[in-house]
């Protein structure tokens with residue numbers, strides 16, 4: 001599996017299987033034991049069998065119990081997995097939020113814990129960004145999370161954290177695709193050794209199929225003999241950006257993953273610089289954000 005190295009020296013699989021969109025259950029995690037959606041458990045088990053090792057979850061996806069059941073499988077070795085989760089609803093008390101997530105997920109630690117979004121304050125949630133970050137640093141000290149990071153953070157939010165932090169954010173997970181390139185933010189993250197992780201990477205195909213990239217993707221798909229989805233995921237990865245994607249279709253899961261596995265015997269599929277640039281240039285003529293639309297970016 002291809003990996004990136006974080007600013008704390010740890011390694012992170014370059015592709016994550018997202019459990020937040022397709023498998024979203026609603027913000028309440030406290031389902032009765034007889035109210036579990038086993039389709040989610042089966043989808044996660046399939047993803048793990050297929051070879052995904054990195055799961056992307058959050059307290060607000062309402063499905064940690066189902067994911068925890070998939071992790072309970074005796075064939076699943078925790079140390080082979082990379083589990084990311086996020087908090088926001090319970091940001092006032094990160095230690096408690098983490099403990100509850102760990103219990104539901106059937107695990108004793110997280111590999112990566114992210115503040116899901118910067119859209120909270122002392123007034124709205126009873127805690128400032130700075131104090132929340134200091135509490136996350138305490139969780140690293142306690143060994144219950146290996147790395148900490150953020151999600152949906154703008155430059156101004158990152159600057160607030162960088163000013164007070166003892167431990168730098170390792171990751172900023174943002175909506176990132178050809179129609180939302182946020183160049184200044186990505187550059188800022190790179191300059192500060194914060195790995196960008198892209199959610200919604202397939203948006204130009206499945207959420208905005210009528211955008212200007214249609215013809216370019218069709219052309220490149222023919223040129224490289226791969227599906228347009230693979231072109232878009234590779235475009236993200238080749239920029240040194242982690243891919244967070246999802247699918248409930250086992251065949252699609254397998255195909256996508258095959259492009260992120262190390263295979264020394266096979267020539268790696270790569271986009272030429274010209275084709276990378278064409279996607280960036282044509283993509284930049286259109287702007288589309290799908291998530292957190294009511295917030296000010």
Ligand SMILES: NC(=O)C1=CN([C@@H]2O[C@H](COP(=O)(O)OP(=O)(O)OC[C@H]3O[C@@H](n4cnc5c(N)ncnc54)[C@H](O)[C@@H]3O)[C@@H](O)[C@H]2O)C=CC1
Nearest residue numbers: 018019020021056151199200201202203206244245246247
């Ligand atoms: N931090 C945050 O605020 C957010 C994080 N995320 C995370 O990122 C993950 C991935 O996000 P997505 O936007 O779903 O990623 P995506 O861009 O990879 O997928 C978009 C949609 O296309 C669908 N799809 C994929 N292949 C398809 C095909 N061949 N035919 C038809 N449909 C197909 C998928 O099922 C998915 O619903 C989420 O599950 C979640 O874990 C997502 C949104 C916000």
Ligand SMILES: O=CCc1c[nH]c2ccccc12
Nearest residue numbers: 020021024027058060061291
């Ligand atoms: O993580 C982002 C996408 C998402 C899906 N469901 C919810 C609920 C609350 C916040 C974000 C999300």
